[in-house]
Amino acid sequence: DAPILIVGAGHAGFQLAVSLRQAGYEGPVGLINDEPHLPYQRPPLSKAYLKGGGSPDSVMFRPEKFYHDQRIELIADRAVAIDRGALQLVCASGASRPYKHLVLATGARNRLLDVPNADLEDVLYLRSLDESEKLRQLFATRRRVVVVGAGFIGLEFAATARAKGLEVDVVELAPRVMARAVTPEISEFFQQRHSEAGIRLHFGVQATSIAGDGGRVSGVALSDGRQLPADLVVVGIGVLPNVELAGEAGLPVASGIIVNEHLLTADPNISAIGDCALFASERFGASLRLESVQNATDQARCVAARLTGHAKNYDGFPWFWSDQGPDKLQIAGLTTGYDQVVVRGDVGQGSFSAFCYKGGCLIGVESVNRASDHVFGRRFLAVNGSIPPEQAADPAFDLKRALA
Ligand code: FAD
Numbered sequence: 001d002a003p004i005l006i007v008g009a010g011h012a013g014f015q016l017a018v019s020l021r022q023a024g025y026e027g028p029v030g031l032i033n034d035e036p037h038l039p040y041q042r043p044p045l046s047k048a049y050l051k052g053g054g055s056p057d058s059v060m061f062r063p064e065k066f067y068h069d070q071r072i073e074l075i076a077d078r079a080v081a082i083d084r085g086a087l088q089l090v091c092a093s094g095a096s097r098p099y100k101h102l103v104l105a106t107g108a109r110n111r112l113l114d115v116p117n118a119d120l121e122d123v124l125y126l127r128s129l130d131e132s133e134k135l136r137q138l139f140a141t142r143r144r145v146v147v148v149g150a151g152f153i154g155l156e157f158a159a160t161a162r163a164k165g166l167e168v169d170v171v172e173l174a175p176r177v178m179a180r181a182v183t184p185e186i187s188e189f190f191q192q193r194h195s196e197a198g199i200r201l202h203f204g205v206q207a208t209s210i211a212g213d214g215g216r217v218s219g220v221a222l223s224d225g226r227q228l229p230a231d232l233v234v235v236g237i238g239v240l241p242n243v244e245l246a247g248e249a250g251l252p253v254a255s256g257i258i259v260n261e262h263l264l265t266a267d268p269n270i271s272a273i274g275d276c277a278l279f280a281s282e283r284f285g286a287s288l289r290l291e292s293v294q295n296a297t298d299q300a301r302c303v304a305a306r307l308t309g310h311a312k313n314y315d316g317f318p319w320f321w322s323d324q325g326p327d328k329l330q331i332a333g334l335t336t337g338y339d340q341v342v343v344r345g346d347v348g349q350g351s352f353s354a355f356c357y358k359g360g361c362l363i364g365v366e367s368v369n370r371a372s373d374h375v376f377g378r379r380f381l382a383v384n385g386s387i388p389p390e391q392a393a394d395p396a397f398d399l400k401r402a403l404a
Contacts, residue, residue, distance in 0.1 A: 003028035004307060005089055005099040007079045007245065009039040012274030012296035013105035014061050017072045019304030029071070030097065032089075034078035037129055038064060043293060045132035046156040047323045051163070056129060079106075082249035084267055101307060104246055104257055104265075104272040105300070108239035108291065113148060117210035122217040123233045126153055138232060139164040146170075146220040146230040148207045150177040152322045154236030155190065158199050159325035161234075168199045169228045171220065175203050182331070183341050185354045186366050190324060193350075197325055202228075241276045241289060254278055256289035261313040263303050271306075273299035282313055284334060292320045317382040319374075332377030333364030342389045345370055353377075355392040362386040372399070379403055 004020065006013045009031050017031045033039060040059040044050075049059055057063075067074045075097075081090040082102065089097045110125040112118065124138075125131055135157070145161050147154045150172035162168045174180070176187040177194070191201060202222065210233060211219040219229045243253040251265045252258040256278025263271050263279060274296035278289045298316030305312060320331045327350065338356035345352030353373040356364040362385070365377030376399040380387075391397040 002098040002100040003030045005030045006103045008105035009033035010107045014039040015297040015300035023308040030073045102270045106242035106276045108241045108275040111238045113235045142232040145232040149236040183354045330367045330374035333381045335364035342393045
């Protein structure tokens with residue numbers, strides 16, 4: 001009996017292996033892991049792990065014994081080619097592995113900064129455990145960091161670096177932080193909080209080159225002619241989905257590996273899930289590629305259900321979070337395309353939500369330090385619920401009533 005082979009042991013791949021066993025799948029399961037650690041969680045890498053003195057074990061999903069007990073074969077290798085005709089996966093070690101069904105959970109990799117001197121040793125990224133480990137060690141010896149990119153990861157890193165006493169500059173081409181992901185109301189709040197913490201934010205500028213001195217970083221040159229001194233540069237300018245394995249095997253890829261509403265590729269023996277998958281979403285009537293733990297784990301559960309005889313369309317409801325300094329941002333739904341934003345709560349007190357509407361219909365809720373609004377958004381939007389904007393804005397209106 002050939003195994004179900006899973007390429008990539010991140011959030012999606014790990015969850016799929018676990019969900020197959022939970023669904024009672026008895027056949028062999030292989031999880032191909034090209035990282036030098038047991039499968040681990042990524043969110044803490046820019047949060048608790050970066051901040052604290054936790055051991056690498058603290059981010060592992062499960063200890064080694066779990067895989068043994070669950071008969072999940074952890075395969076330390078890297079997939080390099082798919083022989084679809086022969087139902088075989090070719091690995092970097094030279095091994096050819098047969099599969100009954102192949103699931104691509106290859107995730108994404110850092111988009112690299114493409115400017116002169118970007119290959120200097122102290123220009124770093126934050127996606128893997130080793131990268132997080134290296135950065136947290138550097139807090140002890142570095143004094144000035146320039147963060148390129150004011151997205152979630154750049155800002156989470158910036159807040160921690162500042163709390164550790166470093167001078168922090170953040171460089172962002174857009175006119176506000178997290179511009180592609182959140183409403184201006186949320187951006188403004190976080191800009192103020194980060195500025196109050198002593199982080200200098202530079203908008204509308206790009207890093208154009210890294211200045212080096214004897215092989216070490218000494219600064220970052222900006223598109224407006226300024227130069228920011230630095231002994232460390234951290235780049236958070238987004239990711240590129242790992243689609244090459246699929247593309248080279250002749251599977252359709254675009255800004256992700258193209259899968260249908262069942263998360264199947266054009267080959268009925270191959271699925272794709274998580275950060276690498278561009279999926280047909282019925283709920284949103286669009287092709288989406290999402291980068292979140294919710295998306296990775298819900299897609300894994302959906303494929304596990306299909307492979308154990310319970311096929312259904314993927315219908316996961318998107319949600320996300322980001323911890324920046326003392327503040328927690330939580331997002332329910334996809335807030336792109338809104339035409340009206342209603343604020344509920346008290347921005348001054350640092351506890352509020354932005355309710356996003358499109359054509360009078362609630363499409364998403366972005367909450368800052370307001371978990372109850374987030375929970376409401378997740379539960380209510382998942383069943384396509386909506387409340388009028390006036391009710392959302394009215395502090396006397398009890399959201400629980402709408403849920404009842
Ligand atoms: P990944 O976790 O990237 O796993 C893919 C795995 O496949 C990797 O181990 C990769 O090395 C491996 N691989 C790739 N190609 C091959 C190959 N050919 N052969 C074998 N293995 C291969 N999301 C949230 O929802 N909330 C957060 O707060 C949050 N914080 C984050 C903080 C950081 C620092 C990062 C990096 C991400 C964060 N995310 C967060 C995003 C979330 O972690 C990702 O969406 C999630 O990890 C996606 O899971 P995945 O399994 O699809 O991909």
